[in-house]
Amino acid sequence: MIKKYLPWTIRIFIFLLFLVSGVAKMFPVWTFEKQLVDLGITTWCIAPYFARLLIALEIALGIAILQRHYIKKIVIPSAILLLISFSIHLVIEMYKHGAMTGNCGCFGQLIDMTPLAAFIKNVIMIGFLLYLYRHVTGNETAENKFIYLLLICLSSLLFMFIFFPFSPCQKKVNSERTVIHSDSIQDKVPTAVLHVGTSENAAVRDINQSRHVLSEPAKVDSKFSEYTTFGSKRVRLDEGKKIICLFAPGCDHCREAAKAICKLLKKDNFPEVYILFMNEETDLIADFFKEVQCEFPYQVIDILKFWQLLGDATNTPGVFFLWNGNIMKFYEGVGNNKFSPEGLKKASESKYK
Numbered sequence: 172m173i174k175k176y177l178p179w180t181i182r183i184f185i186f187l188l189f190l191v192s193g194v195a196k197m198f199p200v201w202t203f204e205k206q207l208v209d210l211g212i213t214t215w216c217i218a219p220y221f222a223r224l225l226i227a228l229e230i231a232l233g234i235a236i237l238q239r240h241y242i243k244k245i246v247i248p249s250a251i252l253l254l255i256s257f258s259i260h261l262v263i264e265m266y267k268h269g270a271m272t273g274n275c276g277c278f279g280q281l282i283d284m285t286p287l288a289a290f291i292k293n294v295i296m297i298g299f300l301l302y303l304y305r306h307v308t309g310n311e312t313a314e315n316k317f318i319y320l321l322l323i324c325l326s327s328l329l330f331m332f333i334f335f336p337f338s339p340c341q342k343k344v345n346s347e348r349t350v351i352h353s354d355s356i357q358d359k360v361p362t363a364v365l366h367v368g369t370s371e372n373a374a375v376r377d378i379n380q381s382r383h384v385l386s387e388p389a390k391v392d393s394k395f396s397e398y399t400t401f402g403s404k405r406v407r408l409d410e411g412k413k414i415i416c417l418f419a420p421g422c423d424h425c426r427e428a429a430k431a432i433c434k435l436l437k438k439d440n441f442p443e444v445y446i447l448f449m450n451e452e453t454d455l456i457a458d459f460f461k462e463v464q465c466e467f468p469y470q471v472i473d474i475l476k477f478w479q480l481l482g483d484a485t486n487t488p489g490v491f492f493l494w495n496g497n498i499m500k501f502y503e504g505v506g507n508n509k510f511s512p513e514g515l516k517k518a519s520e521s522k523y524k
Contacts, residue, residue, distance in 0.1 A: 178307050181299045182236050185250070188296065189233030193226045195279035199421050200226075200335050201451040201474060206276045208483060210264070215475040216340035223335060227327035228253065234327070239309055240319045247304050254293045254300070261290045338450050338473040387523050393496040394480055401445055401468035409496030412442035412519060416467070417481045417489035420448055420455040424505050425488040426462055431512040432490075433465035442492070442519050445469065449477040449487075492518050 196203040203226070204218040213221045232253065235246045261275060270287035274280075277289045284292070309315070395408045395415055408415060414432065418425035435441050446469035448456060453471055460466055472480075481489040486504035492515060493499065500518040502510040 174306075178303055181303055182307070185236050185296060185299060185303075186233045189229050189236070189250075191281075192278055193229035193233065195281035196222070196226050196229075196276070197335065198279065198281075199419065199452060201419060201449060202280055203276065204474065205478065205486075208478070210260075212260075215478055219337040219474065223331040224328070227324070227331045230330075231324045231327040234323050235320055236303075238319060238323075240315045241317065242307060242309050243304060244309075244315075245320060247300050247307075251297055251300050254297050258290055258293045258297075261286045261293070265290070340473070340475050388495050388497045388499075391496040393493060393498065395447075395491075395493065396496065398445075398447065398470055398472075401470050404468055406443075406445065406468070408445065408493060411495065413493045414442050414444040414515070414519075415491040415493060416444065416446045417477060417487065417491075418446055418448055418459075419451060419487050420459050421452040422487045426459060428488040428490060428510045429459070429463040429465065429467070431510070432467075432515075433463055435512055435516055436465065438516070440520070441516070443468075447472050447477065447480065449474055490515065494523070 200222060204215075204222045207213050207218050207222060208215055232246065232250045236242070236250065238246075257277075264273075264275070265286045268286075270290075271285045273286070274283045275286045275289040277284050277292070390409060393409050398408060399406055416425075416429070416432065418429065429446075432444055436444055444467050446467045448469055448471045450471050450473045456469070456471075481487070481503060486506075488503070488510055490502040490510050491498055491500070500515060502508055502515070
């Protein structure tokens with residue numbers, strides 16, 4: 172009895188694991204893309220394609236494990252090879268960062284799983300697949316037809332690329348523009364007073380004099396200067412005080428940050444706020460503003476530019492306080508540098524010295 176039903180029980184179990192693993196990476200798919208980039212597996216130009224191909228492959232193998240055509244010649248060996256590839260990557264990550272550090276991303280953001288736990292899971296699944304290889308029967312009553320596997324793969328690919336569209340990689344953003352990075356807006360050095368060939372003592376004297384003359388930082392071209400149109404509004408982001416937010420429409424933390432900024436915007440003399448949305452799940456933008464209960468001027472930019480502006484080692488939500496193009500305050504992610512409404516309010520009200 173056990174010998175009769177165990178192979179099918181294992182096949183259903185593997186199908187569910189592959190299916191859940193693939194579906195979990197879809198919501199949102201940009202987090203999986205970013206993980207691939209952060210791990211150095213691919214670049215932002217290739218990540219949208221590679222992520223969708225990998226998810227489609229997982230789903231296709233999960234479905235294919237339930238049918239008989241080429242089950243022993245192609246399907247099971249392919250599933251084992253994929254798991255071995257994942258396991259090799261996990262071993263490298265454990266060697267570099269530790270076995271219990273971080274989320275491997277096997278189930279996206281749905282289930283946190285350490286590299287060690289993921290490695291053990293893969294070893295168990297490989298064991299089950301080897302058992303299936305020995306005990307499962309292929310299509311013994313008729314000829315194997317490759318068309319069935321091809322249809323499963325093509326259907327999975329079409330599903331991923333139709334329901335999760337993306338913008339192809341565009342021209343790289345010039346991220347080498349002059350900006351001032353600082354955690355506080357005290358003791359700023361106006362970039363305009365530093366000239367090539369100026370002696371050290373003369374430069375210090377000019378800086379000290381400028382502290383008493385200038386009431387605001389010198390104007391510079393920031394990495395946001397090319398974004399001049401928000402809806403029907405023309406804006407120069409490098410003039411005066413501006414709040415630039417880099418949000419993903421489906422990001423819950425971004426929505427919480429926007430709600431806090433909405434409250435700050437109701438106060439006197441708070442800088443104008445502009446949003447640069449990641450070009451992912453843009454159909455949720457209307458829902459984003461409905462939940463936030465505030466309307467902000469916004470622009471949608473492609474994923475590559477979005478992460479070049481925010482930074483590859485950072486995460487959403489990203490909030491920048493600019494003053495004449497100088498970055499006076501910067502928040503990102505939900506870690507040590509997470510968004511602080513009080514900190515942003517204090518920074519925007521502080522005087523330049």
